Amino acid sequence: xxxxxxxPSALTDGGTWRFPTSEPLRxxxxxxxxxxEVAYQTYGRLNADRSNxxxxxxxxxxxxxxxxxxPVTGKPxxxxxxxxxxxxxxxxxxxxxxxxxxxxxxxxxxxxxxxPATGKPWALSFPVIxxxxxxxxQAMLVSALEVETLFAVVGGSMGGMQVxxxxxxxxxxxxxxxxxxxxxxxxxxxxxxxxxxxxxxMADPDWRGGAYADHGTRPxxxxxxxxMAAHITYLSEPALQRKxxxxxxxxxxxxxxxxxxxxxxxxxxxxxxFVDRFDANSYLYITRAMDxxxxxxxxxxxxxxxxxRARHMRFCVLSFTSxxxxxxxxxxxxxxxxxxxxxxxxxxxxxxxxxxxAFLLDEPVMDAALTGFLGSVERERGLA
Amino acid sequence: xxxxxxxPSALTDGGTWRFPTSEPLRxxxxxxxxxxEVAYQTYGRLNADRSNxxxxxxxxxxxxxxxxxxPVTGKPxxxxxxxxxxxxxxxxxxxxxxxxxxxxxxxxxxxxxxxPATGKPWALSFPVIxxxxxxxxQAMLVSALEVETLFAVVGGSMGGMQVxxxxxxxxxxxxxxxxxxxxxxxxxxxxxxxxxxxxxxMADPDWRGGAYADHGTRPxxxxxxxxMAAHITYLSEPALQRKxxxxxxxxxxxxxxxxxxxxxxxxxxxxxxFVDRFDANSYLYITRAMDxxxxxxxxxxxxxxxxxRARHMRFCVLSFTSxxxxxxxxxxxxxxxxxxxxxxxxxxxxxxxxxxxAFLLDEPVMDAALTGFLGSVERERGLA
Numbered sequence: 001x002x003x004x005x006x007x008p009s010a011l012t013d014g015g016t017w018r019f020p021t022s023e024p025l026r027x028x029x030x031x032x033x034x035x036x037e038v039a040y041q042t043y044g045r046l047n048a049d050r051s052n053x054x055x056x057x058x059x060x061x062x063x064x065x066x067x068x069x070x071p072v073t074g075k076p077x078x079x080x081x082x083x084x085x086x087x088x089x090x091x092x093x094x095x096x097x098x099x100x101x102x103x104x105x106x107x108x109x110x111x112x113x114x115x116p117a118t119g120k121p122w123a124l125s126f127p128v129i130x131x132x133x134x135x136x137x138q139a140m141l142v143s144a145l146e147v148e149t150l151f152a153v154v155g156g157s158m159g160g161m162q163v164x165x166x167x168x169x170x171x172x173x174x175x176x177x178x179x180x181x182x183x184x185x186x187x188x189x190x191x192x193x194x195x196x197x198x199x200x201x202m203a204d205p206d207w208r209g210g211a212y213a214d215h216g217t218r219p220x221x222x223x224x225x226x227x228m229a230a231h232i233t234y235l236s237e238p239a240l241q242r243k244x245x246x247x248x249x250x251x252x253x254x255x256x257x258x259x260x261x262x263x264x265x266x267x268x269x270x271x272x273x274f275v276d277r278f279d280a281n282s283y284l285y286i287t288r289a290m291d292x293x294x295x296x297x298x299x300x301x302x303x304x305x306x307x308x309r310a311r312h313m314r315f316c317v318l319s320f321t322s323x324x325x326x327x328x329x330x331x332x333x334x335x336x337x338x339x340x341x342x343x344x345x346x347x348x349x350x351x352x353x354x355x356x357x358a359f360l361l362d363e364p365v366m367d368a369a370l371t372g373f374l375g376s377v378e379r380e381r382g383l384a
Numbered sequence: 385x386x387x388x389x390x391x392p393s394a395l396t397d398g399g400t401w402r403f404p405t406s407e408p409l410r411x412x413x414x415x416x417x418x419x420x421e422v423a424y425q426t427y428g429r430l431n432a433d434r435s436n437x438x439x440x441x442x443x444x445x446x447x448x449x450x451x452x453x454x455p456v457t458g459k460p461x462x463x464x465x466x467x468x469x470x471x472x473x474x475x476x477x478x479x480x481x482x483x484x485x486x487x488x489x490x491x492x493x494x495x496x497x498x499x500p501a502t503g504k505p506w507a508l509s510f511p512v513i514x515x516x517x518x519x520x521x522q523a524m525l526v527s528a529l530e531v532e533t534l535f536a537v538v539g540g541s542m543g544g545m546q547v548x549x550x551x552x553x554x555x556x557x558x559x560x561x562x563x564x565x566x567x568x569x570x571x572x573x574x575x576x577x578x579x580x581x582x583x584x585x586m587a588d589p590d591w592r593g594g595a596y597a598d599h600g601t602r603p604x605x606x607x608x609x610x611x612m613a614a615h616i617t618y619l620s621e622p623a624l625q626r627k628x629x630x631x632x633x634x635x636x637x638x639x640x641x642x643x644x645x646x647x648x649x650x651x652x653x654x655x656x657x658f659v660d661r662f663d664a665n666s667y668l669y670i671t672r673a674m675d676x677x678x679x680x681x682x683x684x685x686x687x688x689x690x691x692x693r694a695r696h697m698r699f700c701v702l703s704f705t706s707x708x709x710x711x712x713x714x715x716x717x718x719x720x721x722x723x724x725x726x727x728x729x730x731x732x733x734x735x736x737x738x739x740x741x742a743f744l745l746d747e748p749v750m751d752a753a754l755t756g757f758l759g760s761v762e763r764e765r766g767l768a
Contacts, residue, residue, distance in 0.1 A: 186630070195651055195652075237572075255413045257582060260675075264579045
């Protein structure tokens with residue numbers, strides 16, 4: 001698939017945008033981040049009237065390399081299914097922007113960044129951030145790229161949370177929004193799974209209170225366990241059964257604690273490969289931002305009230321039948337609130353046994369829904 | 385509830401049965417355990433014709449204290465709901481036996497026991513055991529107590545696995561069997577969650593390759609993380625939402641990594657209290673036995689073939705609608721096989737939002753089903 005990766009944008013090949021200290025990021029916690037850096041990629045060209053820009057928002061462990069190879073793993077872009085020639089997001093027609101969230105570890109300011117005030121990594125002195133803080137930094141980047149209005153904001157999972165937050169905080173800068181396999185607030189079960197991951201990381205003595213960079217260690221075992229637990233939640237039980245069942249790694253049982261079953265080996269691989277590309281403190285901060293996410297809470301407990309300024313926008317909400325992390329019920333909750341707020345919403349529940357990860361995988365119904373929805377918005381906006 | 389705990393049996397108050405080395409336990413792995421010890425409790429009296437004995441089989445982290453206080457925690461017996469005066473299992477009528485599984489840590493031979501050959505704890509030199517090995521040890525105990533035939537074998541979760549294994553290996557010694565919230569083989573998702581728990585334990589440097597007893601350490605952090613991950617699977621998403629939702633521990637968010645949400649605090653408590661009463665290596669061995677469990681595999685892949693010798697027996701299978709660890713589909717699979725084998729089976733799916741843990745909780749429909757089923761078997765056997 002690597003040959004499908006896109007060439008960098010002709011306008012800008014992305015990189016890291018460094019904001020002057022005169023333009024700090026103001027956080028929900030009350031803190032500020034001065035000298036904010038936002039790492040991003042773009043694909044395609046901004047058109048003459050600057051009306052074809054699309055922002056893609058990534059999920060918990062995603063990054064800005066939506067359609068270009070990952071610099072560490074060399075793996076192809078994570079959403080080549082949706083971004084590319086002839087795809088729903090097409091660099092021939094769209095100017096596609098994707099940035100690493102703040103708190104992340106792929107170039108945007110996060111706990112592994114150097115705190116300019118101390119000259120040392122922030123580690124746990126990094127302020128706790130929210131989804132709204134991530135979106136505020138994205139809005140600063142989009143302005144810096146001289147884009148006033150986005151044709152669409154698109155994202156799955158935590159990306160879908162950012163899309164909702166955009167519609168709440170910056171509706172005047174948006175024409176449409178695509179929310180995939182997401183939720184308007186984290187459920188108790190979602191918080192519980194995240195807490196297990198955080199405890200696994202913090203239980204690793206190599207974590208050293210978060211200051212592992214100072215000690216030359218990395219809490220790799222804890223982070224791997226966190227990833228393994230999370231990974232189970234990304235797949236459905238039927239998908240695990242279909243892919244692995246009780247198939248063994250070798251002929252016969254080991255009568256020990258090696259990976260006897262293929263599903264064990266698969267999970268161990270998921271854990272081991274994750275630690276090569278992800279920072280443990282970033283995992284703490286981003287999961288925390290997701291747990292804190294609750295749009296209705298800051299709007300009198302009524303989700304629809306949050307979207308009243310987004311009535312001019314068009315929305316597309318997609319869910320997958322076997323997704324038990326962000327199930328259809330959670331997505332339908334968003335659809336109801338958008339409808340109650342007077343927004344126009346397309347909602348498609350897609351039959352799939354692939355679980356939450358379906359949004360990253362081969363789901364032709366998702367492609368067709370997005371092509372149809374975005375094409376309709378383009379025609380309405382005179383873009384097509 | 386502690387005052388409901390039962391007085392020890394008048395016949396025997398339980399304790400630890402020490403088998404002579406001339407009576408070793410032969411294991412599925414090919415190994416043997418010499419000097420086997422089985423810790424057990426009994427309640428009620430064996431009647432004159434020795435026909436009223438019931439064996440209760442415990443789940444992964446259970447023990448023999450089904451209806452008497454736990455010696456470490458002081459908490460009441462774990463199944464006082466079902467065992468007691470006027471309950472489905474009544475010491476006025478039944479002679480109730482419950483033993484700690486081998487591999488466990490409440491007195492039966494397990495990895496924390498002293499290996500007589502070396503004078504040191506077995507640790508990882510303890511042989512990997514199976515559910516059938518656990519049952520073989522129980523059968524030895526039942527014989528030692530001079531009970532030839534059991535009126536019933538009863539168990540939930542891993543206890544239900546043992547019940548099935550009894551029906552496969554010792555049908556001639558059983559009149560009836562009650563299987564609650566169980567499965568005839570571990571699914572890929574179940575194996576995956578267990579593997580996360582094992583990796584969490586083995587990632588803890590205090591585990592020391594299993595030889596923590598020699599080093600005076602205990603892998604408490606790893607075991608706590610394992611318990612936290614497992615505990616989520618014992619509850620349903622709706623139960624977590626109902627019990628905790630997004631309720632906070634204090635007014636407002638901490639903007640840090642303390643337990644902000646009640647569900648986090650609850651999980652941390654579950655992890656922390658578990659390590660006081662459970663041995664980490666036992667957790668490895670018992671989860672492994674569950675993962676290896678697959679009755680059909682040793683019967684040509686046809687589950688019904690395993691039960692053909694059990695046609696004289698009566699079975700009761702119970703499942704809970706919100707149990708996603710051992711869902712109704714898995715229990716129905718057992719019912720189908722038993723029916724195909726020509727056994728008489730009662731099957732009740734109980735509406736509950738409590739998840740897998742429902743079998744340990746207040747579920748009047750479960751009590752009624754067991755009372756009815758066991759009463760019917762008693763009348764058929766001339767016991768009532």
